[in-house]
Amino acid sequence: MIRVEAVRVALGPRSILADLSLEVAAGETLTLLGPSGSGKSTLLRVVAGLQQPTSGRVLLDGTDVTPVPAHRRGVGLVFQDAVLFPHRDVGRNVAFGLAGAGKEEVDRRVEALLELVGLTGFARRAVGTLSGGEAQRVALARALAPAPRVLLLDEPLGSLDGPLRDRLQDDLRDLFARLGLTVVHVTHDVAEAFALGRRVAVMREGRIAQVATPQELWRHPADAWVAGFLGMRNIVVHDGRRVVVRPEAVQLSPGEDGTVVTAERRGPSVLIGVRCDDGRTLESVTTALEHPAPGDRVRVAIDPSGVIALDTEEPA
């Protein structure tokens, strides 16, 4: 279990983390989601012991580890671009954290770990010959080798793309579930956060803006900023309150409420931008093959079930 209590990291007059508190249950995968510069990576470094907080405490399994240096914390860390030791082969990278064990034991564990990440037989490979995805798997095996109490992943899929990314994402999720690991995972990608995190902590400017399951987060973003960051673009004043309107709740029919500005097909659905005569801009999504085209005059109806009230009043 990880407990972060009122951690502050100040860099001169600026606070990278501003009295941030957070709890991760044992066996849970928590995702830190936020734009770059929001302090996600710094929080990971604080938990790993690579960065001393200006104030606040970090507890692992109930023990205060704030003064414990990184090499005695038993926290595994994987960076975005693997950061393998370039002067050691794959096997000796994985073996680095197994210092003290006998050679045979080390060889056996390395082979088992490589098998776990799907790289059986890679032990003698030079790290320079690996693809991005393979390097990331080696980094994962290396981090798991000393059986860490907690695994921290900093944008683990950030340097990968396409099908490779999806496959590693699935593998990671299965692995975490199978090993019962406590994982904190950092990303700026909403889809990745929802796919990997059982709970997601949205970070903004050194603070936690909201912690919730992906489902809750999507159903009820805490404020306009969170809604906007999650990709909801219809943040409007409706009946005198600031609300988010799901694009699928915006129904268009021929009429005189506004003018279609854009119509973009995105796979099976079509995203339609409407400028209403009252000045609001709304996005509507439809799966219909026939849809209004730019320039068409439309009537705008909003299904009340798709309107999410925002708790805090904050200008977007």
Place this chain on the structure above:
Amino acid sequence: MDGDRPALRRTARAAVAGVPLVFLAVFFVWPLAAILERSLVEDGRLDLPFDVLVARETLDVTWFTLWQATASTALTLAAGLPLTWALARFSFPGRRLAEALVLIPFVLPTIVVATAFLAVLPDALEGTVWAILVAHVFFNVAVVVYLVGAFWGQLDGRVSDVAATLGADPARRFLAVTVPLLQPALAAAAAIVFLFSFTSFGVIVILGGPGYATLEAEIYNQAARLFDLRTAAVLALLQLAAVTAAVAVAGRLERRLGGGRTARSTPRRRPAGRERVVVTLVVAVSLALLAVPVAALVERSLSVPGGYGLDHFRALARETPALLVTPWHAVVNSFLFAGLAAAIALAVGLPAAAVAAGRRGGWLGMLVLLPLGVSAAMLGFGYLLAFDEPPLDLRGSPWLVPLAQALVAMPFVVRTVAPALRAVDDRLREAAAVLGASPARVRREIVLPLVAPALGAAAAIAFAVALGEFGATVFVARADWPTLPVAIFRFLGRPGAENVGQAMALAVTLAGLTVAVALAAARARAGRGWRP
């Protein structure tokens, strides 16, 4: 007509390459050949000098040269690495200043370094091997700080972070991760420090006691004091072989070690917590240790019976039995010779740089570096042997001094100017040509302004190198035309506090001049020119 142009251009290119080639042939290869002849040929027939090679004295000198160079290298690395770490990894107020100060011992002429250690060392250490080793460390620390530091700054700090999360304590992180990654830079720095220490001359002849002669110092001893030219020539040959072998081994090591580049570099960060104490301590102690000899030198130059004063400096204008002229003349001579040497080095080095910067000129770039590999004393000795009979009888000519100094300085000119020429974007020349500029106009109005800072720096570096040149100059300088380093050496060779004081005053003068010129070089290189 058009058909003639390429032929004309080829001729012009050959002429440009010819200048440095002829210069190297006459003032480098020929003196070496003279040494070879003197050591291997006796009465017109080949006479291999086995007697000298296996002589007890030769073995002793070779052994001492080797082990003191090895020890100097190890000590320099050990002393330099903490400072390298602090300067390469952290940012703090005054870091740039500290980096600049570290360079000062390195730009100081070796004779000044030796004199400074004479001033600072307790009598108990004078004439011991420790004096030599400490002076070598002082002089060479900058090599480690700059070469290894540049590489260290490029390392990805997260590699070490990962090792920490895997349970590696700081010592294991340093030994198992950082050192292997730094290996190419460590090997390169070690090779250079080893070479400098192996061919050390000024430090040895001034600080080394009777039992501590390197090959370089012994060449001087045999040739200039005992007039045994054959032994000197054999030792010179031995030295050349050893240096060549060391360079070859270093080159191989560097290529083999390879290390591994990390993907990206981590910017310097502010030290935090306990780090701040360690970094401050390392920088402060290192700089203080580097400052002590210089401060002691200045102090001794100002100390007179019963207090402090400028007496030693005032005495520079008076005749002295140590020299045939006033010490002040040595200052003027030094300026004169260094100016001439810089002019010659530029005249020869610029064509060489122009060729070396071209696509097929790399060989000349390597060729002009050769004089760096040959020790200065050996070169001076070669001049004595080579230019003592027609067709080139320069015996007793003051010209030998600037010529020898120019040869020593020329590699620096080429190394400074060629990269600047190479950095001129070809598309700029093409753009100018398309706009109707002739090749001459392109050179004058595009290339010249772009490389002007490098030219200024090259001139200043050549001047500074010539100013402090000692090993070759001490062989070829006439008694009535001493340079500053030679005058310091003569003063130190005589007994009496008066002479030592004058040597200190001259050393301070030389140090001041050198630092001023080096600063000018740094300024010239840093700026006021255009950066593409």
